[in-house]
Amino acid sequence: MKTSRIDFSAAGWGRVIAVTTAGTLLCIAITVYVDSFNFRSMSEASRLRALLTDFLLPIVFCVPVLGFFMMKLRELAVAHRKLTILASTDALTQVMNRAAFSTLVDAYLRDVRAAEDKARGALLIIDADNFKTINDRFGHDHGDEALVTIARSIKSMLRAPDLVGRIGGEEFGVFLPGATTEQATHVAERIRQSVDGSTFMAAGARQPLSVSVGGAVFERDLPYADLFRLADQQLYAAKRDGRNRVAIAPVRPGPLALVAA
Numbered sequence: 001m002k003t004s005r006i007d008f009s010a011a012g013w014g015r016v017i018a019v020t021t022a023g024t025l026l027c028i029a030i031t032v033y034v035d036s037f038n039f040r041s042m043s044e045a046s047r048l049r050a051l052l053t054d055f056l057l058p059i060v061f062c063v064p065v066l067g068f069f070m071m072k073l074r075e076l077a078v079a080h081r082k083l084t085i086l087a088s089t090d091a092l093t094q095v096m097n098r099a100a101f102s103t104l105v106d107a108y109l110r111d112v113r114a115a116e117d118k119a120r121g122a123l124l125i126i127d128a129d130n131f132k133t134i135n136d137r138f139g140h141d142h143g144d145e146a147l148v149t150i151a152r153s154i155k156s157m158l159r160a161p162d163l164v165g166r167i168g169g170e171e172f173g174v175f176l177p178g179a180t181t182e183q184a185t186h187v188a189e190r191i192r193q194s195v196d197g198s199t200f201m202a203a204g205a206r207q208p209l210s211v212s213v214g215g216a217v218f219e220r221d222l223p224y225a226d227l228f229r230l231a232d233q234q235l236y237a238a239k240r241d242g243r244n245r246v247a248i249a250p251v252r253p254g255p256l257a258l259v260a261a
Contacts, residue, residue, distance in 0.1 A: 010077035016070040023066040027058035090166040092144055093151035098173075101165025105175045106224040119222075121177045122184035122248070123231045124215040126154060126191060128170035129243040138202040146200055146209055153194040157187060173228075181217045181250050188213040188246040196244065210244035217250040227251075 006014035031054040039047050088100035096104070105123070112119045128134075128150055135143040147170060154164055154172055163175040174191070176184055192213055200209040214235025216227055230251060238247040 011074060013074070016067065016074050019070050020063060020066040024058055024062040027062045028055055031058055093147055093166050093172075095151050095155065095172070096163065096165035098165060098167045101163060101167060101173050101175075102224055102228075104163055105173075105227075108175070108177060109222070109224060109227075112221070118219070120179070120219045121175065122179040122181075122215050122217040123224075123227045124174040124176070124184065124188050124191075124213055124248075125167070125228070125231045125235045126150070126172040126174065126188075126211050126213050127168075127235055127239070129210045129212055129239075131170040134202075134207070138207070142202045145202075149198050149200050149209060150195050150211060153198050154191050157190045157194055162187075179217065181248060184215050184217050185246065185248045188215055188248055192244065192246055212238040212243050213246045213248075214238050215246075215248040217248060220251060222251065 006012070008014040008018065032051065035050050035054050039050070042050060088096055090097045108121075109119065128146065131143065131146070134146050147166075150170075151164075151166070151172065154174060158164060158174065159176075161177055163173075163177075165173050167173040174187070176187060179187070192211055195209055195211045198209055200207050212235060214231050214233065214237065216230035216234060218227060230249075234247040234249055238245040241247070
């Protein structure tokens with residue numbers, strides 16, 4: 001049975017409720033403490049009325065004020081989160097933009113390095129085949145539709161921890177943390193087949209759509225720029241060999257290069 005967690009983040013209702021409740025209880029405690037100096041001189045009936053007032057007044061005044069204040073802070077946090085997402089998302093394809101993608105991949109590689117864990121994973125570069133022809137024949141609107149179709153096909157083949165971003169006009173990047181050469185090749189081939197079998201309509205008919213995929217699989221510490229360069233080499237090989245192909249190679253030990261296929 002799946003249990004839902006209370007969200008205590010700045011944008012969550014849990015924090016609004018918790019702070020409002022805690023603040024109100026604090027106000028009650030302070031009010032009772034201040035009034036307690038007068039309790040000895042009061043009759044029992046007066047003392048009960050004073051205690052009741054000490055409880056009710058903070059509830060009447062503190063709950064609305066603190067609740068309103070915390071809800072405004074939550075709205076600001078939600079707005080900030082949305083702006084952050086917008087700033088890191090490609091408006092057309094709704095995947096990460098180049099800056100966000102490269103930053104996250106680089107951060108992952110740095111974290112692995114700092115933790116002294118064994119680095120392992122794969123970077124795929126996916127390029128739409130003959131994309132200029134699509135733009136020239138059918139116009140840029142249909143070109144945009146083709147990119148959206150490709151992005152959707154890519155996302156449907158990935159796991160939750162995988163990253164995808166649009167890193168160029170018709171080029172996408174996919175980062176597969178922890179992936180082996182076999183796993184990266186399998187994912188790349190599934191992406192290629194998914195795009196190849198997708199429905200892209202233009203000029204009243206289904207038009208062919210394909211991608212070439214190049215990838216570098218690493219089991220050593222290296223920066224994003226070097227990993228990208230090696231994956232791009234494989235993309236070039238896939239294009240050279242006829243397009244609509246997958247070319248994946250592991251990074252070899254020693255001097256930075258790929259193991260020959």
